[in-house]
Amino acid sequence: MSPINTATDLSVQPNASNSPVARGDLTIRVTRVVRHTDEINSYVLQRIDGLPLPACEAGAHVDVHLPGGLVRSYSLCGDPTLTTEAYEIAVKREDSGRGGSRAMHMWVREGEILRIGMPRNHFRLAHDAPHHLLLGGGIGVTPLVSMAHALHALGAPFTLAVFARSARHLALSRVLDQAPWRGNVQVHFDDVPSPTSPATLVANAPAGSHAYFCGPEGFMTHVRNACQAWPAERVHFEYFSAPVKADAASARSEADVFEVVLARRQQRLQVPAGKSIAQVLQGAGVAVDTVCEQGICGSCLTPYLSGTPDHQDTCMTEAERATHVAVCCARSHSPTLTLDL
């Protein structure tokens, strides 16, 4: 999913002992690494103490703490019924990224011991849907594969449509070929002309379907536009990185100064232009967990009591936004925002 820190020199293998702080909740060993394409590896993670991992539902992701202090969030792509035994993630190497995926590919081998966070899930299946349309662009297929396992186990009707540049770029192709639900899978390649697009699949979905999608920015924009007439509760998505903000209102909001009140600490803090609420809180000694700093991972969600947040995240539902704010990226429409801290 998302890059977090600034560019990292990977010419020397980072050492876990160089990490400023040992973070993460669970210590795991990488027990299997599988190369799927020139750019995509999958990694199986198991606890080193042999205890079960926390169970989690399809759509969950974990933060992986890499040697050298990098932290990256990756969606779980395995069968959710097996998550207490092992987590599985798939990572696409982004050579122009900021180092996390390159570090995974260059340094993480079978036997490596790493720390991971507890799983979080902001991309859940709706269990009352008459049909589930899963649309994955590129490596965005990973959480949808986990959803396909879960839906198959439930006997729920679904279609998994995967869009990739070409056959040689297809993520998790062996899983898609061999899964017991492979009859529900459609694969579309950019280099093979086809009348089918994510938009045509949305337009032709059975009545009442729920759509779930994950992929690169252009793919996300295309599918969100295609779903515009659908009720929000039937549209579920997860971004790799924050969508580009182009509108003037967003730029104005970034420039606004406002105040946060920490209700339980009885403290007031100014949030200036150019600083996030999270940065202001951390500067005042308030611990806030931030991983993506782009409103996509959910690590910084904080309950609020009053005020009108200007939500900038893409990870919360409207119901969640009524009670929580992503302090890494939110601003405030009201002069004061009162947090339950």
Ligand code: FES
């Ligand atoms: S740090 Fe990821 S949502 Fe705020």
